[in-house]
Amino acid sequence: MENASGDSAQISARHLLYSLVGWGLQAVFGVLAFASGLVAPPAGVAVIVAVWILTAAYSVVRWKRTPMVPLGMGLLAGVLIVGIIAFGGAFLDWNA
Numbered sequence: 001m002e003n004a005s006g007d008s009a010q011i012s013a014r015h016l017l018y019s020l021v022g023w024g025l026q027a028v029f030g031v032l033a034f035a036s037g038l039v040a041p042p043a044g045v046a047v048i049v050a051v052w053i054l055t056a057a058y059s060v061v062r063w064k065r066t067p068m069v070p071l072g073m074g075l076l077a078g079v080l081i082v083g084i085i086a087f088g089g090a091f092l093d094w095n096a
Contacts, residue, residue: 015067022063025074026056029081036085039096044088051080 033052037045059073088094 011064012067018067019063019070022059022070022072022074025071026052026059026077029074029077030056032078033081036081039085040088040094044084044092044094048081048084051084052077055080 030052033048034045036048040048055073055077059070062069085094
């Protein structure tokens with residue numbers, strides 16, 4: 001059954017599972033984003049936290065339409081955060 005906004009009134013268990021796993025990944029990588037201040041300068045931390053916030057916000061906004069969005073955004077956040085830290089360590093001389 002569809003409601004006025006066109007979204008399904010029922011959410012499947014798989015849809016909910018994908019969303020919860022994705023948001024769990026977002027939480028783990030959020031901790032990593034804020035802990036990146038141990039190796040990155042403040043400008044780098046700002047970029048990393050901004051990437052994390054954008055992926056988390058997109059995940060929350062789009063979770064009812066596509067069940068894989070939160071999971072994909074959680075994985076993407078991890079890849080981007082680790083990639084930015086690795087790039088900073090290799091090319092921008094970020095170190096602990």
